[in-house]
Amino acid sequence: xxxxxxFLTATLxxxxxxxxxxxxxxxxxxHAGHGAPAADxHAGHGVKPVADPHAAHGAKADAHGAPGSLxxxxxxxxxxxxRDLPRLHNHATRAGLxxxxxxxxxxxxSLIEGESTEVWAFNGILPGxxxxxxxxxxxxxxxTNRLPQPSTLHWHGLPVPPDQDGNPHEIVAPGESRLYRxxxxxxxxxxxxxxxxxxxxxxxxxxxxxxxxxxxRAADDPLRALPERHLFISDLRLMADGLIPQNTMDDVMDxxxxxxxxxxxxxxxxxxxARTERWRIWNACNARYLDLSLEGMTITQVGTDGxxxxxxxxxxxxxxxxxxxxxxxxxxxxxxxxxxxLVARPYSRGKMAANAEDMRVTLATVKLAAGPVAILPAxxxxxxxxxxxxxxxxLVLSEAMGKDMRFMIDGKTFDMGxxxxxxxxxxxxHWDIRNDADMDHPxxxxxxxxxxxxxRQDGITEHAPYLAWKDTVNIEPDETVxxxxxxxxxxxxxxxxxxxxHEEAGMMGQLLIHPRA
Ligand code: C2O
Ligand code: CU
Ligand code: CU
Numbered sequence: 001x002x003x004x005x006x007f008l009t010a011t012l013x014x015x016x017x018x019x020x021x022x023x024x025x026x027x028x029x030x031h032a033g034h035g036a037p038a039a040d041x042h043a044g045h046g047v048k049p050v051a052d053p054h055a056a057h058g059a060k061a062d063a064h065g066a067p068g069s070l071x072x073x074x075x076x077x078x079x080x081x082x083r084d085l086p087r088l089h090n091h092a093t094r095a096g097l098x099x100x101x102x103x104x105x106x107x108x109x110s111l112i113e114g115e116s117t118e119v120w121a122f123n124g125i126l127p128g129x130x131x132x133x134x135x136x137x138x139x140x141x142x143x144t145n146r147l148p149q150p151s152t153l154h155w156h157g158l159p160v161p162p163d164q165d166g167n168p169h170e171i172v173a174p175g176e177s178r179l180y181r182x183x184x185x186x187x188x189x190x191x192x193x194x195x196x197x198x199x200x201x202x203x204x205x206x207x208x209x210x211x212x213x214x215x216x217r218a219a220d221d222p223l224r225a226l227p228e229r230h231l232f233i234s235d236l237r238l239m240a241d242g243l244i245p246q247n248t249m250d251d252v253m254d255x256x257x258x259x260x261x262x263x264x265x266x267x268x269x270x271x272x273x274a275r276t277e278r279w280r281i282w283n284a285c286n287a288r289y290l291d292l293s294l295e296g297m298t299i300t301q302v303g304t305d306g307x308x309x310x311x312x313x314x315x316x317x318x319x320x321x322x323x324x325x326x327x328x329x330x331x332x333x334x335x336x337x338x339x340x341x342l343v344a345r346p347y348s349r350g351k352m353a354a355n356a357e358d359m360r361v362t363l364a365t366v367k368l369a370a371g372p373v374a375i376l377p378a379x380x381x382x383x384x385x386x387x388x389x390x391x392x393x394x395l396v397l398s399e400a401m402g403k404d405m406r407f408m409i410d411g412k413t414f415d416m417g418x419x420x421x422x423x424x425x426x427x428x429x430h431w432d433i434r435n436d437a438d439m440d441h442p443x444x445x446x447x448x449x450x451x452x453x454x455x456r457q458d459g460i461t462e463h464a465p466y467l468a469w470k471d472t473v474n475i476e477p478d479e480t481v482x483x484x485x486x487x488x489x490x491x492x493x494x495x496x497x498x499x500x501x502h503e504e505a506g507m508m509g510q511l512l513i514h515p516r517a
Contacts, residue, residue: 077113213230
C-alpha cells in the first residue's frame with residue numbers, strides 16, 4: 001500500500017511573507033509617499049544599496065549569520081500569546097452588505113532582531129485583515145494596487161463570478177484601483193482566503209506577504225456556540241540582513257519554502273485553551289506542506305475548504321494541509337492542566353533539489369486548562385452529493401526538469417491566449433486528474449467547490465469515505481484523483497497547481513464555461 005496516502009485532508013496554501021530586494025525597492029519610486037522608500041530602501045538601516053540583490057546580503061557579517069546566508073530562526077521573537085487576526089472594517093450602513101477597502105503596498109516591519117524588513121502587505125499588516133461575512137451578503141471590496149507590479153485580488157474558493165475573481169486576465173495596474181463585487185449564496189459558509197493572482201507575479205506577491213483570511217458564516221451554524229480561533233499559517237524566507245530574497249532555480253523546481261513558519265505572522269505563539277474551541281487553519285504557504293499534529297493527542301476535524309463535514313471525523317493522528325488547503329478542527333481542554341505542541345511533521349513530497357530536506361517544525365505551544373468539554377452534534381449539516389456525472393475528462397500533470405524547467409497540464413504550459421477546456425454551466429463532470437510527475441502537486445480549480453470521488457494508485461481504487469466540499473486537493477505521484485464538479489457561472493476560469501512557483505512555471509490551464517444551452 002502506498003504509505004503517503006491521506007484522504008480528504010484539509011488545507012492551506014499560498015502566502016509566505018517577504019521583503020523587498022533593493023532592485024525592486026528602487027522600482028517603487030513612483031509610489032513614494034505611500035510609505036515606500038524611494039531610491040534607497042536601506043537609508044537609515046546602515047546597509048549600502050547595491051545593484052544586485054544577491055550581493056546585498058554580504059553587507060553584514062556577524063553572529064546573526066554569515067554574508068549571504070539565511071537569518072537564523074531564533075532571531076525572530078517567539079513565545080508570545082497568539083494574536084487574533086485583525087478584521088477588515090465594514091463601512092456599510094445596512095445589513096446584508098459588506099463594504100471594505102484593501103490596499104496592497106510595501107511596508108517596512110520589524111521581524112528579526114537588529115534588522116527591518118520590507119514586506120508587501122494588505123493595509124500594512126501581516127497577514128492581511130480577515131474578512132468576515134454571512135451567507136447571502138453582498139461584498140464590495142475596493143482594491144488599490146500600490147505595488148511596483150500589476151496585481152489582482154483572487155477570492156480563493158469562493159463562488160464568485162469569473163469577472164470578479166481576480167483572474168490573471170483582470171489586471172489592476174500599479175497605482176490603479178477597482179471594485180470587486182459579489183453576493184455569497186446560501187450554502188457557501190466556509191473557510192476561504194484571498195491573495196493576488198497576476199500571471200508571473202503571484203508567487204512573489206504571496207511570498208512577500210500578500211494574503212488574508214475570508215470567512216463566510218451560516219445563520220444556522222451548528223457550532224456557533226464554540227469560541228473560534230484562527231490560525232493563518234505562512235512561511236517566510238529572510239536573509240541575515242532582513243531582506244526577502246528572490247526565487248532561486250531550486251525554488252522554481254520544488255516550490256519556495258521559508259525558514260520561518262508562522263501562525264498569524266508570529267513564530268511559535270502560545271495558545272491557551274480553557275474550553276472547547278473551534279479552530280480554522282489555513283495553509284497559506286507558497287509550497288510548504290503542513291502535516292499537522294497535536295503531540296500526544298488526536299485531532300477532531302469538522303470541516304475543510306468549503307465548510308463543515310456532515311459528521312465530525314475523530315481520532316486523527318495528523319492532518320495534512322497541502323498549500324492552499326484549509327481545515328476546521330475542534331480542540332478541547334483535558335481532565336487536568338497540560339501542554340502540547342502543534343507541529344508540522346516531516347512530509348516527503350518528492351522535492352528534487354540536492355539539499356532539500358523535510359523537517360519537523362514546531363508551530364505553537366498549546367496550553368490546556370482543565371475544563372469543560374463540549375459535546376459535538378453527531379450531524380453537523382447535510383452535504384448533498386453532486387448529481388451523476390454527464391462527462392468524464394482526464395487531466396495529466398507532468399514535469400520536465402533541466403535547463404528549461406517546465407510544469408505542465410496535458411503536456412502544455414500555461415498560455416493565456418488558449419482555452420484548454422470548455423464546459424457548460426450546471427454540467428456535472430468527473431475530472432480524473434493524474435499525476436505523472438515525481439512530486440506531489442496540490443490541484444486547485446477556481447470558482448467552485450468540488451467533491452473528491454476516489455483516489456487510484458498502484459492499481460488500487462479507494463473511494464472517498466465521506467462527502468466534503470473542496471477547492472484544492474493534493475495528488476501524489478502516480479496517483480489519479482477523481483473529482484466531481486459543476487460550474488455555476490459562465491466565463492473564463494483557471495485551474496492550477498497551488499505550489500505557486502509551479503503555477504508560474506506553467507502548471508495552469510484555462511476553462512471556458514458556456515451559458516446553459
Ligand atoms: Cu489560491 Cu488560483 O488560487
Ligand atoms: Cu483560487
Ligand atoms: Cu506543483
